[in-house]
Amino acid sequence: GWTMEQYEHQYRQAFAEAAKVADPTWRAGKPIPAGALDGITRESAESGRKSVDIKL
Structure with a gap:
């Protein structure tokens, strides 16, 4: 399993990448x-x- 820190890193990275695609x-x-x-x-x-x- 993953630690909370690993989950946090994955989600933070996904959010940042999505924000940069949009803007x-x-x-x-x-x-x-x-x-x-x-x-x-x-x-x-x-x-x-x-x-x-x-999906914008």
């Missing part, structure tokens, strides 16, 4: 664009896939 100028600390996280699933975040299905 390439996005940086940590800025609001995440509306709809940017809609395509993230548990499976995609936990698999560490680089591509995220964004």
